Amino acid sequence: MKMRCSIIFLCILAYANVTVSEKLSPYDVLEKYDLPVGLLPKGATGYELNEKNGHFTAYLNETCIFGIKSYELKYKSTIKGVISKGKLAKLKGVSVKVEVLWLKIVEVTRDGDDLQFSVGIASAGFSVDSFSESPQCGCGFVCNSFDKNGDVSSL
Template structure:
């Protein structure tokens, strides 16, 4: 009976210890994206750390090294440090994410969500994409097509950047 009591005590202490540890862990950067109503695929796999000031929305996200990959006809580049301001359904003042259009690399400065659509702005140019394209996080080097097959991300409803008014 005494050994049963000791075992029960040990289990209770262990469970309370592990639950206190898991309760204090900060959310992953991918969970933070979801808190602000963005899909996890906005960031590639391999984020090593992040900083977020919840009072202002200012953030920094860190990768081990710069990351490039193709998504459809677009070549995207993520620098090792990405920064900006996040609020519900809006990323603005972005730095560290660019897209190659023709021969130019242009900084993606803002992303906003409207329903199931995401709009990426590059100065006066913008493009919209279905949110379903960002359900998974892309991988550096191969994007969403890492198995040599057809892209899993689905069809883009607009496959070019256009002038906005």
């Protein structure tokens, strides 16, 4: 009986290890669908993906706001959309501030080395390379921190 329990236990452990190692991060999921990781800010805590219909939900610890160039972006703690190769459609939870208005980004589409961000009535294009890294909540891509000598340096 002891031998049989050990074998079952080892089988359960082996299965658990395979399952855990196969779990992708939300950033890995973006890359799997040919989208850059920088579409999500740093610190995404998890996700849900229905591979049959493409429903994708990513989770952040809290609402995240930061500036990139002349834009201010806001991510809610839950971001939802439908993901497919090179496209995030029916996006909910991401907004961009244009002048004094917050507009919802409803779709992101990759076309070669370019990304198109649509707010429904208008869109803006950016290079995919601009999103090769994830921005950080609060400071985007231009964050300062203290190095080991106490000097301020850019990350």
